Amino acid sequence: MKVKIETPLVLEQAKKLRAGDIVEITGTIYTARDAAHKRMLTEYEETGKLPFDIKNAVIYYAGPAPEKPGMVIGSAGPTTSYRMDAYAPKLIELGQTGMIGKGARNQQVVDTMKKYGAVYFGATGGAGALLANHIKKSEVIAYEDLGAEAIRKLYVKDFPAIVIIDSLGNNLYETEPPKYRQ
Amino acid sequence: MREISVDLVRDAIKTMCIEANCILSDDVYQAIEKAKTTESSAVGRELLCQLTKNADIAKRDYMPICQDTGMAIIFLEIGQDVHFYGGYLEDAVNEGVRLGYEEGYLRKSIVKDPFIRVNTGDNTPAVIHTQIVPGDKVDITVAPKGFGSENMSRIFMMKPSDGIEGAKDAIVQAVKEAGPNPCPPMVVGVGCGGSFEKCALLAKKALLRPIGSVSPIPHIYEMEKELLERMNKTGIGPQGLGGNTTVLGVHVESFPTHIAGMPIAVNISCHVTRHTHTIL
Numbered sequence A: 001m002k003v004k005i006e007t008p009l010v011l012e013q014a015k016k017l018r019a020g021d022i023v024e025i026t027g028t029i030y031t032a033r034d035a036a037h038k039r040m041l042t043e044y045e046e047t048g049k050l051p052f053d054i055k056n057a058v059i060y061y062a063g064p065a066p067e068k069p070g071m072v073i074g075s076a077g078p079t080t081s082y083r084m085d086a087y088a089p090k091l092i093e094l095g096q097t098g099m100i101g102k103g104a105r106n107q108q109v110v111d112t113m114k115k116y117g118a119v120y121f122g123a124t125g126g127a128g129a130l131l132a133n134h135i136k137k138s139e140v141i142a143y144e145d146l147g148a149e150a151i152r153k154l155y156v157k158d159f160p161a162i163v164i165i166d167s168l169g170n171n172l173y174e175t176e177p178p179k180y181r182q
Numbered sequence B: 001m002r003e004i005s006v007d008l009v010r011d012a013i014k015t016m017c018i019e020a021n022c023i024l025s026d027d028v029y030q031a032i033e034k035a036k037t038t039e040s041s042a043v044g045r046e047l048l049c050q051l052t053k054n055a056d057i058a059k060r061d062y063m064p065i066c067q068d069t070g071m072a073i074i075f076l077e078i079g080q081d082v083h084f085y086g087g088y089l090e091d092a093v094n095e096g097v098r099l100g101y102e103e104g105y106l107r108k109s110i111v112k113d114p115f116i117r118v119n120t121g122d123n124t125p126a127v128i129h130t131q132i133v134p135g136d137k138v139d140i141t142v143a144p145k146g147f148g149s150e151n152m153s154r155i156f157m158m159k160p161s162d163g164i165e166g167a168k169d170a171i172v173q174a175v176k177e178a179g180p181n182p183c184p185p186m187v188v189g190v191g192c193g194g195s196f197e198k199c200a201l202l203a204k205k206a207l208l209r210p211i212g213s214v215s216p217i218p219h220i221y222e223m224e225k226e227l228l229e230r231m232n233k234t235g236i237g238p239q240g241l242g243g244n245t246t247v248l249g250v251h252v253e254s255f256p257t258h259i260a261g262m263p264i265a266v267n268i269s270c271h272v273t274r275h276t277h278t279i280l
């Protein structure tokens, strides 16, 4: 069954989602990957500020390709999430409720998700052209010098994803493959 | 002696960078199509449908199949009777990459230094492998490589006593450890023998073979078949969400090696395994 969800992702809604739910996300999300995370948290330590409101925010681990003239954005699929594992717990602590990426997360991230009620969505890795079609607006709001790694504010419509890890710690990467192991 | 302008090389590379990134090669596309009919998981089948749909959109809009348009890996087989004029060959190759990534709206993903990570802004330099071969042709392959899967690659300096069984176990283990990270279904290139760097290069070259092609060496052919079967029994499945399509292809290349060693390299690639090829 498809679950339609809207951002900002309020805690109540985040906690209701279960691993395996197929979702369509509509609303504002932010892109950030390796370099942006590093810079955000360094700046936070120095100034106590982040470039966008982290409360109930959904961060998309992605570095899109440049847009062609007349297009909103270039190809824009997820990047591998474990590289953000070092930064995610702090942001969840500060109020982030959703992450979109691909691939496994470490225990510390999962523990923090359980403690604060965040969820981890998987978008189809390598389906950048298809996913770009669900991005209706895009604007660089910080760290323009990082190029593809700049922070973008996106407006997405019916963005397809699957809940991989829910706020109880249920994890599709752990539960599903064994069913098909031979 | 055949005279070739380096401008010709530059222009070919430019076009090939764009094409490789926007048009999923037919062998990969067909392999995904085929997997749709054999995948046991319903979610898996849906994900495989997304992949071909994605490739169709990329082709229609001439935009990258995947936003990670990779580091440009370029193989040049240069006939020994060729003479290049008009500049330095490697500069021309890099110029082709620069133009291709700019004009094709491809992502620039290269940083200048592994530790001081400043983007070069034009996706150069490329990784260039040249080989001198007989004849007067120039054979060019452009294989942009994404790093979600590159990061999952492994080299094992194994002992001769580990044998082919030990090698197979290590290779399957590498795929299991990669799990959902390299956007499965994967394509796996394996290099056996040679030296430390030779086996890595063989593994990379194995990825250039069309999916479905088989090794002409009987025991390597058997090895490819068994590896494919074992990997597809790991349960990882499309996107790591379970299923029997974990890999689309396994290609193994081998080379003579030293009496004391058995190097094995596993180069993991994804369902956006890109390779274009042309002959000048």
Ligand code: SF4
Binding pocket: A077, A078, A079, A125, A126, A127, B066, B067, B068, B069, B145, B146, B147, B148, B149, B150, B181, B182, B183, B269, B270, B271, B272
């Ligand atoms: S692993 Fe392949 S499909 Fe996945 S993001 Fe990287 S290049 Fe794209």
